[in-house]
Amino acid sequence: MEPTKNNNQEPGVQNPLSEPVQEAQAGEPSRTSWWRRLLDFFFDNRIEELEAVNALRNGGNSITFFIDRYIFRRHCPYCYGYVSKRIYRERSRPGRHSKASGIPLHLPTLKIYECPHCSRELPSDFFASMSSSIAVIGGRDAGKSSFITVFCDILLNKPSILNELGIFGSILNPDGAEQFESNRWMLIDQNTTLSGTVEMQNPIVVRLQSKYHKRSMYITLIDSPGEHFEELSTLIAHHPTLQYADGIIFLMNPLDINGIVELIEQENPGTVPSRFERPITPNFNLVENLHKLYITTKRIDPNSQISVPTVFCLSRADLLEDVTSLYIPQDVDTNLAEVEDVMEEMELVASDLHELLEETDMRLLNLMAKSFNKYKLFPVSPLGKAPTGQAGRQTIIGGIEPKGILQPFIWLLLEFNFIKKR
Amino acid sequence: MTKTIEFAQHIRTSSKARRGFRTFKRTLSVITDQLDEKLGTYGVYTPTQYQNFQEMEPKDYPKLFMFYRLEGRRVLCKSTYEGNDLHSYPPRAGNYIAHALICNIEERFNPIEVFKKATWKTIDNIRDEDDVAGVDLSIEALRVSLQENHEDTSYLKVLLEPPHEGYNRQNMFKQAVDAIINQKKVIIVDDKEMLESWMFCLLQAFPEEFVFKSLNIASFSNSNLLMEVCNVLCFEPENVEKIRRHSDYEKWEIVTKNSARGEAPYYARVLTECIAEKDGKDFAAFKREVFKEFDSTSTFSVEEFNKHARFFDELHKIGEMSEEGFVGFLSLYIKEYAKVRVIFEEIKSKKIWKKIMVFWKALKGEKPTHNLENYKFILENYSVPGETDQLWLEFEKMVVQSRDFQNNLDTLLDYYRLTKIENPQRLTTYFPKIEQIIGLIENPEIAKARINDVFNTISSLDGQSKAKLEAQLRDIEIIQQIKDANGHEKVIVLYNNRAIFKSESIQIEIEKLIGRLSWEQVFTLIKDGKRECLQYLIEHGPPITFSNVKLVSMLIKSDYREYQADIFELYSELNDKNDFLRCSPKGIQDMIFSKIFISTVPELEKYLGLYKEMIAGEIIVKKFLDVANHSEVWLLCELCYSIQNSNHLRLSQYPNIRNISDTSRNLIFNAVNDLSVEIPERYRQLAEWLSRQKYIKRLVPKSRMEEFSYDDLRSIGAIGEFKDIRKKIKGDSLSEDDLLKLVKLPWEYFCWKELCEQLSVEENREIPNLIAQIIEKFYRSRDDFKYRMWCLLACEYITYLIKYEKSKEFRYCLDIIRINWKEYEFISNRLLVIMYGTNPLYENFKQKSKGFGLSKGPSL
Incomplete structure (x- = not known):
């Protein structure tokens, strides 16, 4: 961390290193955002001296630069790179001729906001709204693609608790929409499990709006091969800006937790192959890698915790329904209508899972508590049931019955102050 | 003939050993981590979502073959869809095996043969080798034996069947081939069964060198990823929509069943016709005839492709070509002898003799760039006396006149011998060249032999030409005589045979033969009364013949004595005066001596x-x-x-x-x-x-300085005493008495220097005053000797000041001691003797007016 790099830092601002990180704990939701910004301000001196930043610096005086760069800072919803309202491209509209005289009408040019890192066009109201990016990560075979697909499907097509809370949304980018459609066709229309993800997918950018307030919120769901998270070097190479995400959904494959596998084995022998036939990637390593990523990229101090709200989801929780008394709430056709009810249910579910993990993988739980400032545990089951093998393809008999998908999102939205308690 | 090529291997697939989709094995010595990452990225197989995917087996999915260049290496990759993966529970679809073979970029082989013969990994191989406990990452390089001339055209037929289901693949193929030779990037859209054939077909459609230099091709793709490395991509119709949004999409030429185009230029059209065996055309012959024209030095321009293809196509049609058509066709290849020869072979084999006449006419329009003997075979094969003679003569004239034979008479006579046509017109073609070449021969023996050669070869030589050659021979002999003569005799022989020199080259000839005449030769010639020879040289020879032409022209006049002044003037400008005087007769020598003027x-x-x-x-x-x-x-x-x-x-x-x-x-x-x-x-x-x-x-x-010499001074030891001069001076300042005691005769300027160096600054300032007082004292006491002596010492003191540039002291001294002109002269004479260089003070001193005047007080 090099505080001297920031030439525009106000005189009198103390070296942020000297302040203990624990002070920046979450308090009231309204204060959270303020603290988060302050922390970002102090801890993010790493942003590369890109052309765009230089252009910004040259474009106005130092005060406007300071405000844009540190107060109203935004991250690209696609790549989490730094973007600014003052970095844009002008595009002239096609010329028109007035009917009477044939004189060309010169219309004012359009401002196209573009991310200087990935060159993607930003939504037109991007700078007018709150923006948060959520990264969906997890080891291989954790069900990230299914989770994202099912979440988008519920958001767009199904009546759910979100509707009750007055939240609605849409997918903004055509690439993402196509990606979603393709997966939805496979998973929901054809009742077939998705293929393993072998290359980086187009991110799906979702705009969430609420009927109770004017703000809208962008969340970016990034689906990438689980193999990327198993080695730190690969993780940095493929996700150079992951540490700028505002929220993390971390999916864990229960079959990677030996204690859980043993439980299933006891209850239903023969359903799961033995550990000698199936490679296991401990979730512990993945969480550790994520923490290391934050340290390596100087996003946090080596001894401090990640302050980004993080949800650890135990995927394929349906496997455990029979084995343990784990309760997974329904996402659709629910009778809950109030935020408080949902929160209550969330607490219940989270504590259940916490107990389960205490029994099966205490080491992982301790690591979570050590590395993360704000985190929550949820069981999720995008498919709702175990698929059955048929001629090389796993099919879901009777269609999917997603469970617990929305809870992680609702918790994050509460953290982002997008959903307000009444 | 077989050859073996070694390929490094890289296999990426899903495995338990590697826990997911990772590099399963690779040849570690060749494939670095960086290359490994790239090979893995490009080899990824993303299956298309077919509507009926549930009924499809993995083998029904199209295979991805790739042939591309990556980081200075050649990569051949086969990527196949394999259904369920090996590492997940429950197993998930989407598994693939991407097996890449990597070799040096310089290797040349038939890629299709490698695709067929190489041992590609299958899912069974992987399953056998896979183990949760781990597998060795390294794999040895794969050696593939290949045949030199492997021919496999089975794919071609599949592709170019007659149009059906809305596909006219022949047209598509033409469009694709034309775009590729135009160095465009191409996307081919066709059904999944056809993609493999497209790739293999295109790999066979071009010369090997072009394939390896310019073709990077993938048989199946469904994202924009391969656009980075390939310039030809094959897509299924289902996947095209996916990449339409890609920014580079507009730059690619899209070949679909609907992309209608006009008639393709030669290469694409002829190639397609050959593959489709239209009108009995043969692809093997096309490969043999057209591909051989390209090698590593070719530019692979579209013109080049079309030119060679057109030649292949139209060679057999020349019998039916119109005259203009044939001339146009011929003019394309007129610069290439081999092709022209093939055209003639064709004419000969088909006996279409009337084309020969057209050929001659076409040739006349071109600048002949070949040796005439290349066309000799035409005459051997075709001789219709009287019909082609005139054309041959014209052509011959053109070639002979445009070519530089570089004194090679043999080549010229060989040209003459090429045909036995008897025509006086030929003599006019050849004779000027023969004359020119013989004129350049210097050795008379060789020239004689050469002229005899000409007589033997050209039997129809007329009397006039014969006489000309004989005269030329005579001239050569005379020139040899001149060369053999000694000294001034050369000039005499030259003058006697002056008739042989032509006026236009006479100067050069004389320069070559005589060179520069020495004065000795000139005077010998004058003495022998050969003034007319010299006159001839003056008039016709080059300026270099004489060191001074004007002088010679005066000397040869009988009354040269009347021009004494002029001769002396010219003589004084000479560089070799010595030679001139040494050789000149006494009369001229005397005349010169009487004129010279020597003052220094x-x-x-x-x-x-x-x-x-x-x-x-x-x-x-x-x-x-x-x-x-x-x-x-x-x-x-x-x-x-x-x-x-x-x-x-x-x-x-x-x-x-x-x-x-x-x-x-x-x-x-x-x-x-x-x-x-x-x-x-x-x-x-x-x-x-x-x-x-x-x-x-x-x-x-x-001399005034007679009595004082430095040695004398040393002998009395005056300088030695300066060492303790400070002791001798009582008190702190130099007094008149001290000075009187110290300074004795002889006391030259350097003695003053020694003294002044020993004294302090204040004492130095005191010296002029003291000298003035002493002079005053002796002047008053009428001690003439001592007065004069001290005047002399004062002058020496001033000399010292000037010599060592003591400007300040000098001005101060002049304020106190005024010198008169006599003394001034004395000082300047002294300085003349002792000053080796000069200094500003001395320069100032030399300008008498500045600060010097007659002294008011006592003087020397």
């Missing part, structure tokens, strides 16, 4: 050098003594003195003076014997020496 010793020295071989030494010295000023004469005296005393150092500047005779020396000494001759200060000693040796009898005035 260097000039004298020069002339003495010039005439040392003659007796003219005394005359020259006399001439010098007549006009030289006194100082020059004294200098000469000094040199004579040096001769006497063998002072070689002094004489080294004037080496020729050493040769001066005794008589001349006496002449010189006599010249200074006269009382009216001034004796400069520096020569005073010399004059005294001359007087002592009785060389001169005149009176020599005594």
Whole structure:
């Protein structure tokens, strides 16, 4: 961390290193955002001296630069790179001729906001709204693609608790929409499990709006091969800006937790192959890698915790329904209508899972508590049931019955102050 | 013939051993981590979502073959869809095996053969090798034996079947081939069953070198990823929509069943027709004939492709071509001898003789760039006396006139022998060239032999030409005579045979034969009465013949004595005066001597050098003594003195003076014997020496500095006493008495220097005052000797100040001691002797007007 790099830092601002990180704990939701910004301000001196930043610096005086760069800072919803309202491209509209005289009408040019890192066009109201990016990560075979697909499907097509809370949304980018459609066709229309993800997918950018307030919120769901998270070097190479995400959904494959596998084995022998036939990637390593990523990229101090709200989801929780008394709430056709009810249910579910993990993988739980400032545990089951093998393809008999998908999102939205308690 | 190529291997698939989709094995010695990452990325197989995917087996999915260049290596990759993966539970679809073979970029082989013969990994292989406990990452390089001329055209037929289901693949193929040779990027959209054939077909459709240089192709793709490395991509219709949004999409040429185009140019059209065996065309022949035209040096321009394809296509049609058509066709290949030859072979085999006439006409329009003998075969194969003769003669004339034979008569005569056509017109073609070449031969023997060759070869030589050649031979002999003659005789022979020289080249000829005439040769010729020879050379020869043409032209006049002034003037401009004088008759020599003017010793020295071989030494010295000023004469005296005393150092500047005779020396000494001759200060000693040796009898005035010499000064030890001068000075300041006590005669300027260096600044300032007081004292006491002595010491003091540039002290001194002109002169004479360089103060001093006037007080 090099505080001297920031030439525009106000005189009198103390070296942020000297302040203990624990002070920046979450308090009231309204204060959270303020603290988060302050922390970002102090801890993010790493942003590369890109052309765009230089252009910004040259474009106005130092005060406007300071405000844009540190107060109203935004991250690209696609790549989490730094973007600014003052970095844009002008595009002239096609010329028109007035009917009477044939004189060309010169219309004012359009401002196209573009991310200087990935060159993607930003939504037109991007700078007018709150923006948060959520990264969906997890080891291989954790069900990230299914989770994202099912979440988008519920958001767009199904009546759910979100509707009750007055939240609605849409997918903004055509690439993402196509990606979603393709997966939805496979998973929901054809009742077939998705293929393993072998290359980086187009991110799906979702705009969430609420009927109770004017703000809208962008969340970016990034689906990438689980193999990327198993080695730190690969993780940095493929996700150079992951540490700028505002929220993390971390999916864990229960079959990677030996204690859980043993439980299933006891209850239903023969359903799961033995550990000698199936490679296991401990979730512990993945969480550790994520923490290391934050340290390596100087996003946090080596001894401090990640302050980004993080949800650890135990995927394929349906496997455990029979084995343990784990309760997974329904996402659709629910009778809950109030935020408080949902929160209550969330607490219940989270504590259940916490107990389960205490029994099966205490080491992982301790690591979570050590590395993360704000985190929550949820069981999720995008498919709702175990698929059955048929001629090389796993099919879901009777269609999917997603469970617990929305809870992680609702918790994050509460953290982002997008959903307000009444 | 087989050859073996070694390929490094890289396999990426899902495995338990690697826990997911990772590199399963690779040849570690070749494939670095970076390359591994890239190979893995490009080899990824993303299956298309077919509507009926549930009924499809993995083998129904199209295979991805890739042939591309990556980081200076050649990569052949086969990526296949394999259904369920091996590492998940429950197993998930989407598994693939991407097996890449990597070799050096310089390797050349038939890629299709490698795709067929290489041992590609299958899912069964992987399953057998896979183990949760781990697998060795490294794999050995794969050796593939290949045949030199492997031919496999099975894919071609599949692709180019007659149109059906809305696909006219022949048209698509033409479009694709044309775009590829135009260096465009191409996307081919076709059904999944056809993609493989497209790739293999295109790999066979071009010369090997082009394939390896410019073709990077993938048989199946469904994202924009491969756009980075490939310039030809094959897509299924289902996947095209996916990449339409890609920014580079517009730059690619899309070949679909709907992309109709006009008739393709030659290469694409002929190639397609050959593959489809239209009108009996043969693809094997196309490969043989057209592909061989390309090698690693080809530019692979679209024109080149079309040109060679057109040749292949139209060669067999020349019988039916119209005259204009044939001329146009021929003009494309007229520069390529091999192709022209093939055209003639075709004409010969099909016996379409009328085309020969057209050929001749076409050739006439082109600049002939070939050797004539290349066309000899035409005559051998086709001789219709009287019909082609005239055309041949014209063509022959054009070739012979445009070609430079570089004195090679044999080639020219070979050309003549190519045909036996008897026509006087040929003589006009060849004879000027023959004449020109023979004219350049210098050796008369060779020239004779050559002319006989010509007589033997050209039997129809007419009398006039014959005479010309014989005359040429005669001329060569005369020129040899001139060359063989000695010295001035050359000129005489040349003059006698002057008729053979043509006026336009006469100067060059004379320069070559005579070169430059020496003065000896010129005067010999004049003496022998051959003035007309010289006159001839002056008129016709080059300027280089004589060192001064004007001078020679005056000398050959019988009344040259009337032009003495002019001759002397021209003589003085000569660079080789010595030669001229040495060889010239006495009359001219006398005339020159009577004119020369010598006023300085260097000039004298020069002339003495010039005439040392003659007796003219005394005359020259006399001439010098007549006009030289006194100082020059004294200098000469000094040199004579040096001769006497063998002072070689002094004489080294004037080496020729050493040769001066005794008589001349006496002449010189006599010249200074006269009382009216001034004796400069520096020569005073010399004059005294001359007087002592009785060389001169005149009176020599005594030198003022006679009594004081440095050695004397040292002998009395005055300087040695300065060491403790401070002790001698009572108190802190120098008094008049001290000075009187210290300063004794002789006391030259350097003594003042020694003294002043020992004294302090204040005391130094005191010196002029003290000197003035002492002079005043002795002046008043009428002690004439001491007064004069101190005046002298004062002058020496000023000399010291000027010599060592003590400007401040000098001005101060002049304020106190005023000097008169006599003293000024004394000081300047002293300075003349002792100053080696100059300094600003001295320059100032030399300008008398500045600050000097007559002294008011006592003077010398």
